[in-house]
Amino acid sequence: MPRRLALRAVALGYLVVLLLAPLAMIFYRTFQHGLEPVWQTLSNPNTVHAFQVTLIAAAIAVPLNTVFGVLCALAIVRRRFRGKGLLNAFIDLPLAVSPVVVGLALYLLYQRTGSWFGPWLAGHGIQVLFAMPAIVLATIFVSVPFVAREVIPTLRELGNEQEQAAATLGATRWQRFWRITLPSIRWAVIYGVILTTARCLGEYGAVAVVSGRILGKTETATTAIDDMIQNFQTSDAYAVAVVLAAIAVLVLVLMTLTKPREDIA
């Protein structure tokens, strides 16, 4: 069937031109002069520090958003309360709002003068903006929705008959959660955690606004790439980008392995 082949060619051609060819190219460009220059860039203290900042932010944001996401999903699916629609909409907000707008909003909330929290915090010697706390807050903000979004449909399908049965047999709320609910939603949670982690490691827009991008202090892996390009350190930028790209490929493999089975054609 020529029509089928034509459509296949269009679809695959689009994917190759847009996704695969550029990705392959960056790996080629990075390693075309061997491993030595790549290793030199990656062992530079500033680069190491940038990766550390990114990892710390992710290490704080991922567990927080996992717990919050599961609790929100439970509240939205199982409970009836006022403002439920509002909560549902606000969870999605970080997906729809530009990361730069998120960064700006945090900036306005914590700047030293004329903001709501800034003056009080500055008075107590706590620096939020252009320091680690702002990076963490920005990272948490942009990665809020992922766990909840994955868990909500699974919880809906699950129903609560099993939990009711357990309750009639005398299981406490805590036991029901650990023995029944959590095991049933665990793949959705893991999938959500993978998505959250990917988003945290790759966040650029919001962090770039609030971090101040001080080399060796508040520079993250993603802002480092931008600054390296601006300073014409192209090969350095490639080296950092390739590490992030390799993590992305790993994330992709994990996503494929943990994805709810019925989604796969």
Added chain:
Amino acid sequence: MIVVLPIAALIWESKKDGRHAFWQVVSSPEAVGALKLTFAAAFVVVLINGVLGTITAWVLVRDDFRGKSIVNAVIDLPFALPTIVAGLTLLTLYGPSSPVGVNVAFTRTAIVLALCFVTLPFVIRTVQPVLLELDVEMEEAARSLGAGQFTVFRRIVLPNVLPGILSGSVLAFARALGEIGSIVLVAGSSLHTEVASVLIFNVIQDSQPAEASAVAIVLLGAAFVVLLAIGALRFYVTRHERA
């Protein structure tokens, strides 16, 4: 708290100087140009990915070939890859040192290309499950009654997947409006290629957050409209289940 408070501060800040100041910023030539470019680029990108995304989803569901599961996994690459890396990869292949002789760096084409990259999965991932559930028998029945390929597509497949295409497109549109990471590197720094998010970023760097907040409010408003549109679409699509 973490989501709502900053947004409230943003709205408060933009209201502080009054409506007049707000309009002055938003109606400045630079802001108008950036907003126009942002919405136009997002629109073009949604059209491209609406068509090609639907085709790709169809190929993934109905076609069969070696390595299909790998292709299926690759679709999510834009979700996994940091956007700044996406921008850099595109710049490597389609920039000044392009090995294939295509240089679109620092043009509006590059912006569209970057946005196509980051919004690619949305339409595919919303259309795919609908196509999977769609009964092939319906199409076979139509064909046995003498309907041609095109008629089957137009009268049976399209009406069924349209809600999926629309909701994916709306999500892609929202994402395209706010995208910055993949654009900063490929768009360069001329007014001709300045989108709204980059404009906001530049204005903040010049220490004028109050002015940035006016443009940000426009993007925020657009985000709210998009969320409402998705909600309305969901409501419409599930009308049979609720009845």
